Amino acid sequence: MTLVIPDTVPLLVALALGCMIIAMMPKKEPSYPPQVPSIFPWIGSMITFSLKRAKFLELCLMRYGSVFKIVLGGRRVTIVASPEIIHDVLMSEPSSLSTLTRSFELFRVVGGDSSLYQLMHDISFERLFPMLDKSLNKRSLNGLSTNFVVTTLDRMKRFDMSHQVSLRRSLTEPLYVAVSVMLLGKRFPPDTYDDFLLFYQSLPPRFAMWPFWSLPSTMARGRLLQEITKYIEGTDSSQKDYNDNKLAENFVHVFREHNLPIVEGSAPMILAFQLTLHINTFNVIFWLITWLLADPTALSAVRDEIDKAVQEEFGGIQGFAARATPENLDSPSFTLLHSAILETLRLCSVLLGPRDVKRDFDLKDGDRTVPVRKGEMVVAFLQGANRNESTFPGSHMFVANRFVDNKGQGIPVNASYIPLGGGKHVCRGRAFSIYVLKVLAIIHLSLFDMTPVPQGYWSSKWEPPQPSPQCIGTMHTNDDVFVKLCPRFAS
16 A cells, blocks of 8 residues: 655645754854845935934934944944943044044035045044144134224124024024134135035035035035135135144145145135034024023023123123124023034034944943944944933033033043044134134124014914934034024113
């Protein structure tokens, strides 16, 4: 008698054996950190990341926790959003985490010749950054402050108060001109502001390599580079004193020593220098005044503090213009203003630029480690850390007095506060940034009463603008705030 085996029996036996083998295999631990899935194997999350960077990362943070990996154009990128891990990133040596990609991105945006990127990067780190460290610290700024404050005051007084005024322009135009006078000298033309603003507003899509920026912004960049080229060509090559305060002219001498071509290298580097000075301060001063306008109680308290300090410590706004050094503005009389600036930095800081992983190593995450591998990138999601409810209660709200108990007028010693970097990657211009923000706020709030103007059809109530879905280091917005300015006193 022949035994007939049904066709399905071998298949069932194979499946049973397979299940037994799988069950006997050692359990594989879930991968850590988790990787955000994507339907595009090589592109990964590039499209969503470029279009809605902050929102995309915020959603990932809620789902995957404070550290996760994404794929951007074939590269694995570790996103970190807890203060402890970010602090570890900031303490890492350049031999482990390099800013080379970030530098190359900046040179690409300003229009430099790609064959010169490595030389431009080396010049920046070896020659220009030490000059910046020396020129933008508090002691050096004391000698530069008078021209800055006087120019800022003069430019703010020029605004036509018979019509509604752009708040952004009333703050950033004086800032741009005054910084140009302070660091580039009076030879640099102040009427380049409009081109700079037009180019500046196109930066988020440019950094994201999104191909839809406007032709006018490209033309504006071209005009800026032409003016900078004239500035470089007019710099006296016979005077080289790296100990004086002519920072930009010293830059030009360094470019000449390295035979860096003007049009393809030197001019783009000066434009890159301007961007690094303004790319975040433009946003921070705008949001500071905007959020104060949205909180009349806080605005009144900050203004009262400013009025009292300007009168009692400087004898009025003209005395302030003459003696508003960084040291004098560190006075406890400006404690609430200082707190409001730190709070604005906390709220509007979004990302820390990408770092290239140069060797395999681990980042610390409490009791766990975050493995990062050579060839990958690390990006710090500052907004995730800055809006942590356990660290900053009511973290999504602007609370002007949140940091009034901070010891001194510097950056908070709390390691959870990281908008200005830290460790080996602390912001070189942090003293400069805090100082110029204080000066702008003090002069603007001293000179003007402001009434926001509702925008759009059927609008009767003013609301602060919404952040743009695209950002670079700090929150951008595609909208402006328009205000009616009323002079507070005759001058």
